[in-house]
Amino acid sequence: MQYYSLRRQAPAVDFRTAALTGQAPDGGLYFPDNIPRFGPDFLRDLPGLDRADLALAVMRPYVGGTIPDGALRAICAAAVDFPFPLVPVSAGIAALELFHGPTLAFKDVGARFMSRCLGYFAARGDAPPVTVLVATSGDTGGAVASGFLGVPGVEVVILYPRGKVSPVQELQLTTLGQNITALEVSGTFDDCQALVKQAFRDPALAARRFLTSANSINVARWLPQQLYYCFAAQQWPAAAPPVVSVPSGNFGNLGAGLLARASGLPLGPFIAACNANDPVARYLQSGAYAPRPAVATHSNAMDVGDPSNFVRILELFGHDFDALQAALSAATVSDPDTVATVLQVWMENGYLLDPHAAVAYAALLRYQAGHPDAAGFLLATAHPVKFPDVLEPLIGQPIERPEAVQRLQGRAKQSIPLPAEFAALKEFLLR
Numbered sequence: 001m002q003y004y005s006l007r008r009q010a011p012a013v014d015f016r017t018a019a020l021t022g023q024a025p026d027g028g029l030y031f032p033d034n035i036p037r038f039g040p041d042f043l044r045d046l047p048g049l050d051r052a053d054l055a056l057a058v059m060r061p062y063v064g065g066t067i068p069d070g071a072l073r074a075i076c077a078a079a080v081d082f083p084f085p086l087v088p089v090s091a092g093i094a095a096l097e098l099f100h101g102p103t104l105a106f107k108d109v110g111a112r113f114m115s116r117c118l119g120y121f122a123a124r125g126d127a128p129p130v131t132v133l134v135a136t137s138g139d140t141g142g143a144v145a146s147g148f149l150g151v152p153g154v155e156v157v158i159l160y161p162r163g164k165v166s167p168v169q170e171l172q173l174t175t176l177g178q179n180i181t182a183l184e185v186s187g188t189f190d191d192c193q194a195l196v197k198q199a200f201r202d203p204a205l206a207a208r209r210f211l212t213s214a215n216s217i218n219v220a221r222w223l224p225q226q227l228y229y230c231f232a233a234q235q236w237p238a239a240a241p242p243v244v245s246v247p248s249g250n251f252g253n254l255g256a257g258l259l260a261r262a263s264g265l266p267l268g269p270f271i272a273a274c275n276a277n278d279p280v281a282r283y284l285q286s287g288a289y290a291p292r293p294a295v296a297t298h299s300n301a302m303d304v305g306d307p308s309n310f311v312r313i314l315e316l317f318g319h320d321f322d323a324l325q326a327a328l329s330a331a332t333v334s335d336p337d338t339v340a341t342v343l344q345v346w347m348e349n350g351y352l353l354d355p356h357a358a359v360a361y362a363a364l365l366r367y368q369a370g371h372p373d374a375a376g377f378l379l380a381t382a383h384p385v386k387f388p389d390v391l392e393p394l395i396g397q398p399i400e401r402p403e404a405v406q407r408l409q410g411r412a413k414q415s416i417p418l419p420a421e422f423a424a425l426k427e428f429l430l431r
C-alpha cells in the first residue's frame with residue numbers, strides 16, 4: 001500500500017513514512033492508493049471475530065508490511081483492549097459507546113494505535129527522535145497524551161484553546177508530565193490548528209526537530225477509526241444495514257466510517273451530525289463549501305470551522321457530488337436542541353447522552369422522521385462525565401465519576417500560556 005498526497009505535488013510513500021511525517025511535504029493529506037475489499041470470509045466470520053484479530057485483518061493491508069504481523073497484532077490488541085458496546089436506547093436507535101478507554105473518548109483507539117506504531121519504528125532505530133505536535137479541541141489532547149506517555153524517543157507538545165475545553169479534558173492533557181507538554185493558547189481550536197500547520201511548513205523548525213502530527217490528518221490515527229464501525233457491524237442485530245449518525249468536527253471519524261463502507265462493510269447511509277459549525281452540512285445542501293471561523297458550542301470537540309479531513313471524503317467519492325449525496329446527508333443541531341435531546345432521552349429512556357452524542361441522536365431522529373422504517377446507531381464519542389457543566393444542571397444530580405476521572409482530581413495543572421502567534425510557538429519549539 002502506498003499513500004499519495006491529496007495535493008499531488010509530493011511523492012507517494014509507504015505507511016511508515018506517512019505515519020512518521022503526518023502530512024506530505026506539499027502540505028497535502030495522505031490517502032491510500034487503493035481501497036482494500038473485505039472478503040466474503042471476513043464478512044461471514046465477522047460477528048464471532050476476536051477484536052484484536054479483527055483489527056489486524058482490517059489494518060494489515062494499510063500497514064503494508066512496514067510492521068510484521070506479530071508486532072502489528074500486539075499493537076492492535078493494545079489499541080482495542082476495552083469494550084465497544086452497542087446499547088439500545090429507543091425504538092430503532094442504538095448508541096455505539098466508544099468511551100470506555102483510558103481518556104473516556106473515542107480518540108483513544110487512534111492515539112493508542114499511532115503511538116505504538118511510532119514506538120515500534122523508534123525502537124528499531126527506524127526513526128529519529130520525534131516531536132508530536134498536536135492541536136486539540138478537547139479530546140484529542142488527552143488521548144494523545146495518554147497514548148504517548150512514556151514512549152521513548154517521542155516528545156509530545158499539545159496546543160489547546162484556553163477556556164474552551166472542559167475541566168476533565170484539561171486535567172487529562174495538563175497533568176501527566178514526563179514527555180508531555182501542554183500549551184494553553186489564547187485563541188480558538190482553529191487558531192491552534194493553523195499554528196500547527198504553519199509549524200509543519202517552517203524550514204527553520206524542520207532543520208532542528210523532526211515534527212509530526214497526531215491529529216486525524218495522520219493516517220496512523222485516522223485509519224484505525226474504521227474499527228468502530230466493524231465492532232458495530234459485529235453487534236448489529238437486524239438484517240437491514242444500519243443508518244449511521246456520526247457527531248462530526250474534523251470529519252476524521254466519519255471519513256473512516258465511509259472508508260470501511262467502501263471496503264464492503266454492510267452499513268446504510270451516513271449522517272454527518274454537526275453543531276452550529278456546519279460548513280459540510282451547508283455544502284451538502286448547496287454544493288458550495290464555505291469555511292467559517294469556529295464558534296463555541298456545548299459539543300466543543302466539534303467546534304471546527306474548516307474540517308481538515310473533509311478533502312479525504314471528497315476524494316473517496318471521486319469528487320462526485322451526486323455519489324456523495326447518495327451516501328451522506330447532514331443535520332445541524334443547535335445548542336438548545338442538543339440540551340432538549342439530552343433531557344428527553346434521559347427522561348424517556350433513562351439514558352444519559354453527552355452533548356456530542358446528543359447532536360448525533362437528534363440528527364438520527366430527524367432522519368427517521370423522513371424515513372420511518374430506518375433503524376440505526378449513533379456514535380457516543382465521549383463519556384457524559386466529561387461535560388458536567390452542561391449535563392448536571394439538566395438532570396439535577398451528579399454524574400457518577402468513573403475511576404479514570406477520580407484519579408485526575410486534585411492533580412496540579414501544568415501548562416504554558418501562549419499567544420495565538422506563530423512566532424511564540426516557534427520560539428518555544430526552538431528553545
Ligand SMILES: *Cc1c(COP(=O)(O)O)cnc(C)c1O
Pocket residue numbers: 105106107138139140216247248249250251252253254301302356381382
Ligand atoms: C473529536 C471528537 C468528535 C469529532 O470527531 P472528528 O473525527 O473530528 O469529526 C466528536 N465527539 C467527540 C467527543 C470528540 O472528541
